[in-house]
Amino acid sequence: MRVIAGKARRIQLKSIEGMNTRPTTDRIKETLFNMLSQDIYGSTFLDLFSGSGAIGIEALSRGAASAVFVENNRQAVQCIRENLTKTKLLNEAVIMPVDCASAIKRLQDSHRHFDIVFMDPPYNRELEKEMLALMKNVSFIDEDTMIIIEASLETDFDWLEAYGYESAKIKKYKTNQHVFVKRVLEK
Secondary structure (H helix, E strand, C coil), X not given: CECCCCCCCXXXXXXXXXXXXXXXXXXXXXXXXXXXXXXXXXXEEEEECCCCCHHHHHHHHCCCCEEEEECCCHHHHHHHHHHHHHCCCHHHEEEECCCHHHHHHHHHCCCCCCCEEEECCCCCCCHHHHHXXXXXXXXXCCCCCEEEEEEECCCCCCCCHHHCEEEEEEEECCCEEEEEEEECCCC
């Protein structure tokens, strides 16, 4: 696993051992960032369920102004810190070593705003539904924030509208999918 493009291009990233994380493959990561190429530079990026931090690091490498990494696994937090240090991107990053629900509550009080939110929760546990429910009325995202969810192909998103979101785009791969979501402004 490596950084694909930008100022940290080609730097190898560490990931933790075991089945607790599923690093996004380089090919899928490259496809994702090609779709986001117009939106990354200067953006503020939130990486929920960060794992090794590879997605947020890729965003920083490609010119995101800042990234917040949320991960509650202690080994993964250490891995993120090491990867950020190795890529010399630590100064543009904030690591929140807490669960995502707690982070969302804390971020609500932080006066931050995010242009892009990426989440890659453990598959088939409906955690994406739980996170979107928690973010429905937060101040750190708005109707212009792009929320990207990495999920298994079996994950159904028919509930999005009922939760106050709409699907902007879906990109399916062999084993998973990226669902691009926007919050709908209430009338």
